[in-house]
Amino acid sequence: MKIKALTAVAALMLSAPMAFAEADEDQLIINGDVAMISKTAAAPHLEGALSEVISGWHFRDNETQAMQLDDFDNPGMVFVDLARDAWATAEGTEGKSCASCHGEPEAMAGVKAVYPKWNETAGEVRTLQMQMNDCRTTRMGAEAWKTDAKEALNMEALMAVVSRGMPMNVAIDGPAAETWAKGKEIYYTRYGQLELSCANCHEQNYGNYIRSDHLSQGQIEAFPAYRLKDAALVGVQSRFKGCVRDTRAETFSPGSPEFIALELYVASRGNGLSVEGPSVRN
Numbered sequence: 001m002k003i004k005a006l007t008a009v010a011a012l013m014l015s016a017p018m019a020f021a022e023a024d025e026d027q028l029i030i031n032g033d034v035a036m037i038s039k040t041a042a043a044p045h046l047e048g049a050l051s052e053v054i055s056g057w058h059f060r061d062n063e064t065q066a067m068q069l070d071d072f073d074n075p076g077m078v079f080v081d082l083a084r085d086a087w088a089t090a091e092g093t094e095g096k097s098c099a100s101c102h103g104e105p106e107a108m109a110g111v112k113a114v115y116p117k118w119n120e121t122a123g124e125v126r127t128l129q130m131q132m133n134d135c136r137t138t139r140m141g142a143e144a145w146k147t148d149a150k151e152a153l154n155m156e157a158l159m160a161v162v163s164r165g166m167p168m169n170v171a172i173d174g175p176a177a178e179t180w181a182k183g184k185e186i187y188y189t190r191y192g193q194l195e196l197s198c199a200n201c202h203e204q205n206y207g208n209y210i211r212s213d214h215l216s217q218g219q220i221e222a223f224p225a226y227r228l229k230d231a232a233l234v235g236v237q238s239r240f241k242g243c244v245r246d247t248r249a250e251t252f253s254p255g256s257p258e259f260i261a262l263e264l265y266v267a268s269r270g271n272g273l274s275v276e277g278p279s280v281r282n
């Protein structure tokens with residue numbers, strides 16, 4: 001099994017002339033002002049797996065990196081502005097907006113850094129999108145957004161901006177432990193005809209080129225990400241779906257319990273890295 005997985009990765013890499021390039025040494029300072037922790041010591045739970053965790057930004061080319069350095073050049077920021085409008089707009093049968101209860105979006109500073117998070121009342125781990133939907137359905141009388149729907153991603157990007165620079169600090173113990181363990185199991189399971197796990201690519205081969213694409217650690221502290229190829233924001237779980245599909249596997253769906261667990265687990269692999277969204281990726 002192991003040999004087969006390595007062979008599959010090796011085969012995908014055949015097309016690459018340059019086999020390995022370290023994460024670069026550039027500094028991620030947004031608007032010349034907000035310095036991101038884009039490389040840091042890995043959380044204790046990653047012992048034996050990774051010693052350092054690194055933002056995906058370090059694996060992109062200079063041109064793509066530059067777009068994220070200044071909000072005026074970051075195409076994802078348009079969606080943050082849309083979310084600011086939506087935040088203050090009443091929706092649903094209760095005639096309330098997010099602002100009616102929460103005030104300014106800045107009141108949410110720090111929230112993005114701790115999601116996905118256990119919700120005691122509901123007895124479940126919630127992604128930020130699930131929590132926002134709970135406010136919409138139970139408190140506003142509005143319809144839930146579909147996982148990774150445009151409106152949901154816009155609002156998630158706004159939540160990222162107000163937490164910018166704060167280190168990810170997702171809890172993995174206590175009542176969240178069971179979901180976390182499930183996510184970890186998925187991360188290390190080999191899927192598809194290629195029999196590749198997330199770890200085969202993002203833990204064992206980051207820094208390598210896979211078909212001309214520079215493999216990162218597959219971190220999610222920088223989501224939602226603006227993808228140049230889609231000219232749109234992409235959500236964490238849609239990104240997961242794309243990666244699983246690339247292994248020629250049947251995928252889990254965005255919003256499924258499997259992807260919620262995987263989101264918690266992958267978020268915890270980035271503990272210590274700054275909240276960075278909306279990022280720019282190819």
Ligand code: HEC
Binds near residue numbers: 128135
């Ligand atoms: C009627 C009041 C009300 C409205 C309207 C409302 N919320 Fe909330 N929201 C709450 C309350 C109360 C909580 C705390 C719930 C809990 O802890 O279970 C909360 C929690 C949250 C949290 C989690 C905060 C944390 O610290 O974990 C987020 C994020 C959030 N709301 C976003 C939104 C967004 C986005 C909207 C608009 C789409 C919205 N809320 C609309 C009352 C509201």
Ligand code: HEC
Binds near residue numbers: 213215218240243262
């Ligand atoms: C065949 C190799 C491969 C596998 C297996 C794979 N990915 Fe990826 N993934 C990629 C490539 C290539 C990219 C784009 C370049 C990059 O950021 O690594 C990517 C990007 C990502 C990103 C975006 C990172 C960023 O900063 O923009 C995330 C998140 C991600 N993968 C998570 C996962 C998860 C979770 C799994 C397992 C379900 C997985 N990937 C499986 C190849 C893979």
